[in-house]
Structures are given as structure tokens and as C-alpha cells.
Amino acid sequence: MLMNAHTNMKTADPKTCLPISQVSFPMPFDIGLEYSTPARGHWTIVHTGLALPEAHLIYVCPQGCLRGVVLSAAELGVSDRFSTIEVAEENVLQGDLEDQIIDGVNHIIDELPNTPPAIELFTSCIHQFLGLDLHMVFGTLRADHPEIQFTDCYMNPIMRKGKWNPNQKMRRQLYTLLKKTTERDDHAVNFVGDDFAIDHSSELYQLLAQNHYTVREVATCQTYADYQEMAKSVVAITRQSPAMAAGKLMKVRYGQEHLHLPYTYNYDEIEQNLQTLADALHLDYQPDLALRAQTDAALAHAYALIGDTPIYIDSSFSPRILGLARVLLAHGFNVTDLYVDGFDEYDQDDLKALQASTPELRVHPSVDPGMRMIDRSTDDKVLAIGQKAAYFTNSPYFVNIVQGAGFDGFDGLQKIAALMEDAYQTPKDVESVIQVKALGWGCNCL
Amino acid sequence: MKHTAQIISTYSCDTSGVGSALYELGGMTVMHDAGGYAGIYSTHDEPRWYEMDSMIFISGLTETQAILGDDSKFINDTIETAQRLHPKFIALGGSPIPMVVGTDFPALAREVEHATGIMTFGFDTNGMNSYISGDNLAFAELAKRVCQAEVPKSTTFSVNLLGVTPLDFSLNGTVQAMEQALTDRGVKIQSNWAMGGTLEDIEQAGAAHVNLVVSAGGLLAAKVLQKRFGIPYVIGIPYGKAFTDKLVSALHQAAETGTSTSLCQPHPDNKTIIIGESVNRLTLVNAFYDATGAGATVLCPVDAAPELLSKGCLPACDEDELKPFLNDATTIIADPMYQPICPETARFISLPHEAFSGRVNHGKMRNLVTEFEDFQAEIQG
Numbered sequence: 001m002l003m004n005a006h007t008n009m010k011t012a013d014p015k016t017c018l019p020i021s022q023v024s025f026p027m028p029f030d031i032g033l034e035y036s037t038p039a040r041g042h043w044t045i046v047h048t049g050l051a052l053p054e055a056h057l058i059y060v061c062p063q064g065c066l067r068g069v070v071l072s073a074a075e076l077g078v079s080d081r082f083s084t085i086e087v088a089e090e091n092v093l094q095g096d097l098e099d100q101i102i103d104g105v106n107h108i109i110d111e112l113p114n115t116p117p118a119i120e121l122f123t124s125c126i127h128q129f130l131g132l133d134l135h136m137v138f139g140t141l142r143a144d145h146p147e148i149q150f151t152d153c154y155m156n157p158i159m160r161k162g163k164w165n166p167n168q169k170m171r172r173q174l175y176t177l178l179k180k181t182t183e184r185d186d187h188a189v190n191f192v193g194d195d196f197a198i199d200h201s202s203e204l205y206q207l208l209a210q211n212h213y214t215v216r217e218v219a220t221c222q223t224y225a226d227y228q229e230m231a232k233s234v235v236a237i238t239r240q241s242p243a244m245a246a247g248k249l250m251k252v253r254y255g256q257e258h259l260h261l262p263y264t265y266n267y268d269e270i271e272q273n274l275q276t277l278a279d280a281l282h283l284d285y286q287p288d289l290a291l292r293a294q295t296d297a298a299l300a301h302a303y304a305l306i307g308d309t310p311i312y313i314d315s316s317f318s319p320r321i322l323g324l325a326r327v328l329l330a331h332g333f334n335v336t337d338l339y340v341d342g343f344d345e346y347d348q349d350d351l352k353a354l355q356a357s358t359p360e361l362r363v364h365p366s367v368d369p370g371m372r373m374i375d376r377s378t379d380d381k382v383l384a385i386g387q388k389a390a391y392f393t394n395s396p397y398f399v400n401i402v403q404g405a406g407f408d409g410f411d412g413l414q415k416i417a418a419l420m421e422d423a424y425q426t427p428k429d430v431e432s433v434i435q436v437k438a439l440g441w442g443c444n445c446l
Numbered sequence: 447m448k449h450t451a452q453i454i455s456t457y458s459c460d461t462s463g464v465g466s467a468l469y470e471l472g473g474m475t476v477m478h479d480a481g482g483y484a485g486i487y488s489t490h491d492e493p494r495w496y497e498m499d500s501m502i503f504i505s506g507l508t509e510t511q512a513i514l515g516d517d518s519k520f521i522n523d524t525i526e527t528a529q530r531l532h533p534k535f536i537a538l539g540g541s542p543i544p545m546v547v548g549t550d551f552p553a554l555a556r557e558v559e560h561a562t563g564i565m566t567f568g569f570d571t572n573g574m575n576s577y578i579s580g581d582n583l584a585f586a587e588l589a590k591r592v593c594q595a596e597v598p599k600s601t602t603f604s605v606n607l608l609g610v611t612p613l614d615f616s617l618n619g620t621v622q623a624m625e626q627a628l629t630d631r632g633v634k635i636q637s638n639w640a641m642g643g644t645l646e647d648i649e650q651a652g653a654a655h656v657n658l659v660v661s662a663g664g665l666l667a668a669k670v671l672q673k674r675f676g677i678p679y680v681i682g683i684p685y686g687k688a689f690t691d692k693l694v695s696a697l698h699q700a701a702e703t704g705t706s707t708s709l710c711q712p713h714p715d716n717k718t719i720i721i722g723e724s725v726n727r728l729t730l731v732n733a734f735y736d737a738t739g740a741g742a743t744v745l746c747p748v749d750a751a752p753e754l755l756s757k758g759c760l761p762a763c764d765e766d767e768l769k770p771f772l773n774d775a776t777t778i779i780a781d782p783m784y785q786p787i788c789p790e791t792a793r794f795i796s797l798p799h800e801a802f803s804g805r806v807n808h809g810k811m812r813n814l815v816t817e818f819e820d821f822q823a824e825i826q827g
Contacts, residue, residue, distance in 0.1 A: 015530070032523035033476060033503040036484035038496045044485075062542045064459030064573025067804075068486035071455060074783065074806050079453050086449035086456065089574050092546065104450040111452040111765075125480060126542045129512070157481035158509045158543055369503050369527045431496055437489070 016370040021359035025351055026343045034367040038431075039387035041402040041439035042316050043195045045155060045170040046072045049120045050081065051195065051441070052174060054224040056116035058108060060085040060101050061124040061155060069122075069155070075437055081116075083108045087126055097130060101137050102144075109145060117224045118149040118177050125158040151176045164245075172245040174218060178231040178254060188233040189281075191217040192250055193243020196406035196440060203274055203291065203409040204237075204261065211283050219406075235280060239263045239408070240319045241344050262346050263404060265323040267292055270409045291410040298417040299331040306333065306424050310382045312393050314339035314366065317386030318404035322350035324385070327413065329358055337362045339388050364392070383424050385416075387434040396427035402439045447764050454765060455783045457748050458613050458801045460571040462491040463580020463663065464539045465502050466611040468588075469494060471645045474501035474533035476524050478549060479541035481506065483573070490804035491577070493617050501533055512543050517554060525561045534645055536566040537584065545572035565591060576748035577613050577801055578723065581663025585609065585639050588648055589670035596675070597652040604634035605697060606654045606671070608679070609664020610641045613801035614723055616811035623815035624660070627684040631694045639664060655701040656680060658693075661725050662751040672706065681751070682709035682729050686818030689733035712758020713741030718825075719771050721780035722799050724750035724759050730779075730814065731758065737822055742779070745771055748801070779825065782807060795825060 015029060023029075046069040049057050059069050059082075066084045073082035085104035091097055105121065121141070123132060134152055141150050153173050159165050171193040189208055191198050197219035198205050208215055214233075221227040235257045236250035247258040259280055261273040271287045278285030311333055313321045322343070325335045340363060343351060354361055365371060366388050376394045383397050384390040390398035399419045401407075407415055458466070465475050465487055477483045484504040488495045492502075505520045528536055536558055538551050555568030567587045571580055585608060605628065615621050621641045628635060636654035637647035651657075657668045657679040668679035678700040684690035689709075696707055710728035713735045720727045720742050727744040735741055744759040745768060755761060762768050765787050772778055778788050779795045781802040788794050798807035814821055 013530070031506060032519075033527045034481075034484060034506045035503055036488045038488060040485075040489055062459070062573045063456055063576070064461050064486065064541060065482055066456045067458060067462075067490055068482060070451075071490045071804050071806060074455060074803070079455075079783075079786070083453065084451045084456060086451070087542075087574070088447075088449055089572070091449070092574075100449070104448050107448055107450050107766075108452050124542075126546060128509075129543060129546050155482075157479075158507065158512060160481045161506070161508050369501065369531060372499055372501060372503075373531060435489075435496065 020361040029365040047438040055118040122153040185232040188214040190233040193246035298414040302417040310336040312337040312389040314386035314388035458577035460575040460580035463577030467584035472534040475537040539569040539571040578749040582666040585667035589667040600653040604636040609661035678706040712756040714758040715741035718742035718777045719775040
């Protein structure tokens with residue numbers, strides 16, 4: 001039973017397709033049962049945790065929960081940095097969860113060929129529900145192994161829909177292993193909470209580099225010692241909402257100024273971010289009108305090729321796809337469909353603008369069970385931006401990046417325009433490409 | 447047991463076993479879980495996910511619902527989705543937190559069935575048992591609920607294949623080869639539980655003369671069908687020509703005598719260790735033993751058929767339980783993800799298992815129905 005969610009809004013199931021004029025903030029659709037698409041390029045907490053060089057990860061979870069993370073590590077070829085402690089029924093019934101963790105971690109450390117400088121120890125939903133004494137567990141481990149830094153991490157998806165969810169926690173906990181220091185490097189800035197390194201050709205990076213600032217971020221650290229250098233920086237920059245807690249941590253624990261420069265495709269906001277950074281560091285900054293013109297030109301060049309080809313965008317592509325849709329529509333592109341399950345607080349203005357300018361723009365969820373059964377084909381050539389858009393349209397013409405890929409500013413938009421041209425001309429094998437987990441992990445090659 | 451793994455993988459769990467067993471039958475399986483199980487199942491446990499649509503979803507359980515014991519959203523969402531998608535049946539299964547808060551899945555299933563008029567199963571899975579446990583729950587429930595009516599016996603000698611999922615047999619042609627090997631020997635496949643078959647085939651399972659249990663996950667269903675229809679079962683897999691001949695003889699003998707039998711006899715030899723699912727690995731041992739006279743000891747890290755456990759098939763899950771056997775072995779046959787804990791002094795023969803290494807080794811799964819003789823030669827060096 002195939003359903004048409006793409007071409008005819010009048011006959012489409014309103015649970016799988018609504019005009020943007022009818023969707024609400026922050027949830028465009030009611031979420032009931034949930035479907036998981038085969039698109040796997042996004043990062044999860046295990047990929048974020050593994051980005052910390054030399055750290056060893058230990059997950060303590062029931063068998064079913066371990067399966068995904070242990071194989072994620074295996075797919076990245078880093079099983080040697082990953083261990084597990086399985087919570088079994090007997091542990092739940094006997095209530096020996098603390099002892100199990102302490103004994104298990106000790107045993108794993110004994111078995112490891114080398115002592116790691118740090119261990120990220122992940123507990124799970126079941127520990128939360130059974131009242132695990134985390135203080136006792138970590139206190140004991142730290143006393144037993146003073147040569148190792150431990151931090152508490154959480155794989156508790158039961159909190160996934162809350163305001164303090166595992167994604168936010170992981171992005172924060174990654175920085176709790178920094179050792180406090182009185183040393184200050186006045187010409188060093190951290191980007192925190194991002195999976196991808198900031199693109200070195202972006203205006204943000206260039207502004208820092210041209211003023212002789214060192215940019216530090218986990219994604220480009222080669223060693224644990226490199227990571228520890230982040231404690232000396234004076235400013236911590238976040239770019240996406242789930243990273244805010246990480247930024248606050250850097251401010252409160254390490255005394256760094258926290259700047260939130262939200263990811264954006266809006267020209268004015270891009271310049272505002274640069275101005276905010278310049279003000280914080282007392283740098284000279286003047287908006288460069290040429291950058292706007294170059295970006296307009298890049299988008300015009302792409303439009304000359306792509307023309308009115310329908311464009312489908314999904315939220316795995318970047319944190320601000322409404323903003324991307326808005327800028328593409330403003331440059332003439334035929335953006336017809338968006339796949340999004342929830343909006344970020346920074347989406348509000350873009351949502352209102354799109355509802356006013358393009359009320360017929362179709363919005364789909366990605367997780368609704370009806371999306372499992374839709375007709376995943378389109379009559380004509382379409383350009384998909386993002387892996388889920390490619391999957392739902394079965395279009396080999398797609399831009400294959402996730403979570404923004406470190407792009408930023410005018411430079412980022414120009415790169416997206418170029419990628420759109422390339423995607424439009426060079427088909428990809430959807431099935432093999434989108435099922436690879438954690439696109440770009442380990443590529444700290446900037 | 448410490449339940450620690452310094453480096454090796456872990457097996458698919460019971461919740462995934464249910465999904466895998468019912469995947470092709472037109473039903474809707476709902477995992478009552480917060481979020482992770484959908485991605486885990488669809489990525490690592492279900493190689494059919496991209497090519498073959500099946501209605502497998504999660505409930506998206508939240509902390510508040512769990513604390514309050516509020517099942518209403520789970521029930522209402524399941525009913526609403528069933529009314530939209532019209533599955534042939536509904537299966538509800540759990541994960542760790544529903545177990546902790548005491549969710550009564552059979553009761554919820556009755557409520558959903560009452561509201562929708564669609565046959566609904568409730569499985570007490572909790573993510574803490576192996577996929578074999580889930581397979582058994584799902585196939586046994588099919589036997590109980592779907593195979594209700596007496597049906598005339600098939601006029602040709604026929605069998606039901608019980609316990610067939612890609613977690614044990616991958617998507618590499620093994621299942622088709624298994625059917626072909628039997629068909630070539632005059633055995634009709636009445637139903638396949640459950641790859642390549644239909645729910646309607648399974649409804650007619652009572653027409654078979656014998657059930658062939660090809661994984662431990664099919665054993666409970668075989669016992670239900672034996673009790674209900676008097677169908678005996680044989681345990682074993684048609685691996686290799688000689689062993690398949692022996693298996694087919696056993697099928698006929700079981701049909702004639704009405705007595706169930708297992709071709710998975712123990713032939714312990716701790717110098718050769720085979721790790722994996724009990725029926726699968728004991729079949730290998732027996733086929734190899736028949737051909738060469740050499741035995742091997744199976745280490746079974748997943749739920750085994752109890753009647754198969756012996757000195758020749760030992761339960762062993764943790765690295766600590768496995769290592770003493772591995773350290774004494776001269777030949778080890780196992781999924782490659784076991785290799786890091788195997789001594790370098792032992793010869794390691796790769797035998798990937800979808801339920802252990804998932805898609806990491808998906809392209810390297812072996813079809814032992816058609817390639818057993820090659821595999822035997824590899825073992826013999």
C-alpha cells in the first residue's frame with residue numbers, strides 16, 4: 001500500500017504532508033509511533049564521544065542498547081577504544097549495579113593493553129530508573145585509578161524529548177575532562193559542541209586567523225594533550241542550540257567567555273555573528289559587501305544550471321534548513337518540500353517568513369509511520385539536499401552532507417551552491433551512500 | 447558473571463528477534479522504547495530494511511510516561527497507526543524500561559486487539575535476552591494464534607522450516623539454497639517461518655508432515671505444532687550433500703514414527719572451537735564429523751535449545767568465559783569480531799554471523815548449504 005505524500009497535497013495524508021502555512025511551532029506534526037529511515041549519516045553520542053583522541057569509552061547498558069554503539073565503533077574501526085558492560089536481568093534483580101560497574105571497569109582497565117588518559121563512562125536509562133549512585137561509582141573509580149580521568153556520560157534516550165536531552169549532555173560532557181589551569185592563551189578561541197570542525201575558509205575562521213588567533217576544537221585535536229590545550233583558551237564559541245550547555249560549562253568551569261553565534265544562512269545574521277565575535281575580541285571588522293555579491297553570484301550560477309528543478313531539503317542536512325529554504329527561494333530556486341520533525345527556537349523567524357512568502361511549500365515528517373509506506377519516487381528529476389530527502393525521493397541527485405558539515409557564513413553558502421551544482425550533474429547511489437554512519441567522522445584533516 | 451567485553455561485539459537482542467521473525471508477514475511490530483531500538487534494529491539487525499518495507503516502529507516512550515505508568519499514548523498511537531496502515535496483525539514488544547516499570551504486554555495486546563479487531567500479540571521482551579529468545583516468542587505465538595484450524599495433510603511429503611531469519615541465515619542465498627536442497631530430494635516446503643513465505647502459508651502449516659527446526663529460535667513453535675497437530679520435528683540444517691541426505695532420511699523417519707529427533711549430536715573436542723547459535727554450529731559439527739570423524743566443541747553465547755546443551759555445546763557469553771576455551775584451542779571457527787580475543791597460536795577461521803557483527807561483515811556471510819564442502823576443506827587445511 002503506497003501513499004503519495006509528494007505530489008498532490010489535496011489527497012495526501014495530513015499526517016505526512018502539510019502546507020507550511022498550516023504547520024505549528026515547534027512541532028509541525030504530532031509524533032506518535034516513530035519510523036527510522038535508513039539514512040544514517042548523522043552522528044550519535046557514540047561518534048561524538050569517540051572524537052576525543054585517546055579516550056576509551058565504556059558503555060554500561062542492557063544487551064539491546066549496546067548493540068548499536070558497539071557496532072558503531074566497529075564500523076569506524078575503533079573497537080579497541082570501546083568496551084561494554086552488559087546489564088542483565090540478574091543485575092536488575094540483585095540490585096548490584098554499582099558493584100557491577102566498578103568491577104567491570106576495573107576488569108576492563110586490567111585487560112586494556114595501554115592505560116588510557118581518560119574514560120568516558122556511559123550509563124543508561126535503566127540506571128536512572130533504578131537510582132544508581134553515580135557519585136559512589138565515580139568516586140570509587142577515581143580513587144582506584146588516579147592516573148585516569150573519568151567523566152560521566154549518558155545514553156538515556158528516555159530523556160530524548162526533554163529539554164535536557166542526551167544530545168545536549170554529550171556535547172557538554174565532552175569538555176568536562178579538561179583540566180582547570182591558570183594558564184591563559186589570550187589568542188586562542190575554542191569552538192565547542194560541534195561535531196565538525198569549522199571550515200577554514202569560512203569568514204569566522206578567517207577573521208580569527210587573520211588576527212593571529214589559534215582555533216581549537218575537538219574535531220581537529222590529534223592527541224589528548226591537544227585537547228587539554230582547550231582549557232587555556234579565552235573564548236568558547238557555540239553555533240547550534242544543543243551546544244549551549246557546553247558553552248555555559250566553558251564559561252562557568254573554565255572562565256572562558258561564551259559566545260553563541262547561531263548557525264545561519266541569513267546574510268544579515270552572518271554579518272552580525274562576525275560583528276559579535278569582533279566586538280568580543282576587540283577586532284576590526286567591516287562587513288564586506290563583496291561577500292554578499294559573491295554569494296549571490298554563486299547561487300545565481302547554480303540556479304542557471306538547476307533552474308526550476310524541484311528541490312527537497314531535510315533537516316539532517318543542517319541545523320537551519322528553513323533558513324536555507326528561504327535563501328534559496330529568494331534566489332529563484334524551486335524549493336517544494338521540506339522534511340522536518342521539529343523546529344529549533346532559531347527557526348521561528350524563518351518559519352513565519354516562509355508561511356507568508358511560500359504558504360504552499362510542503363512539509364513532511366520523517367518519523368511518521370506513514371512515511372514508511374509512501375511512494376518513494378518522483379515523476380521528474382529532483383534535487384535532494386540531505387540524505388533523508390534523497391531517500392524519500394529516491395533521487396540520485398543529492399547533496400550529501402550532514403549537520404552542516406562545518407560550513408559557515410557566506411563561504412558556506414557558496415560551497416553549498418557548488419555542491420548543489422555537482423549533485424545535480426553527478427548521480428550517486430542512494431542506497432550505499434546514505435546508509436554509512438557518521439558521515440565525515442575521523443576526517444579531521446582541515 | 448561480570449558481563450564485560452573489553453573489545454568483542456554483542457548479539458542482537460530479543461526485541462530485534464521478534465521484529466526479524468515477523469518482518470515479512472505483513473504485520474506491524476511496535477517496540478515500546480524511548481528511541482534507540484528503531485535505529486539499532488534498522489541499522490544493524492535488519493538487512494532487509496532498505497529493500498523491503500515492513501511496519502516496524504517504536505513508541506517513543508518518555509520518562510514521564512514511564513514514571514506515571516501511562517500506557518495510554520502507546521496504546522492510542524498503536525491503534526491509530528493500525529487503523530491507517532491496516533496490518534495483518536500487530537505485535538507489541540518491550541525494552542528495558544517497560545520491564546522495570548512492569549508493563550503488561552499481553553494485557554495491552556488484548557486492549558489493542560479489542561479496539562482494532564486485528565490479531566495482536568504481546569511479547570515480554572526487554573532487550574536483555576538474545577534474539578533467539580525473541581524468535582522463539584514470535585514463532586511460538588504464530589503457531590498458537592495463526593495455526594488454529596486442522597488442515598488436510600499435504601499429498602506430497604512436506605515440511606515447515608522453523609526459525610529462519612537473516613540474523614542466522616543472512617541474505618546471501620542460504621535460505622533459497624536450503625529450500626532447493628530439500629526440494630531436490632522430494633521434500634515440499636509447506637511454509638517458511640519466516641523468510642520468503644507468507645502468513646497464509648503459515649496458516650496452512652498443519653498440512654506438513656514434519657517440522658524442520660533450523661535454529662533454536664524455531665524450537666518452541668515446533669513444540670506447539672507437535673502438541674496441536676502431532677507433527678514431529680527434526681533439528682538440523684541441510685549443510686552439505688551428505689548431511690542433507692541424512693537429514694532428509696531423518697525427516698522421513700520422523701514422519702513414519704511420529705518421533706522428534708535431533709541431528710545436532712555432541713562431538714566434543716576442545717581443540718576445535720566453534721562459536722555461535724546452537725543448531726547452526728552443531729549442524730556444522732555433525733556434518734564435519736560425519737565427513738571426517740573429527741569433532742568440535744560449540745560455545746553458544748545466545749539462548750540455546752536446552753536439549754542441545756552438553757559437553758559438546760556449552761553456554762558461554764563473556765570474554766572471561768570464552769577465553770579459557772579459546773586459549774586451549776588449536777582451531778577456532780567464529781565471527782571475525784571474536785578474533786581479537788583469540789590466541790595467535792590458534793588457527794582462526796572466519797565464519798561471520800549477522801546476529802553478532804551485523805552489517806560490518808554482511809558481505810562476507812557464507813552460504814554453507816552450497817559451500818559446505820569448501821568450508822570443510824578450509825577447516826581441514
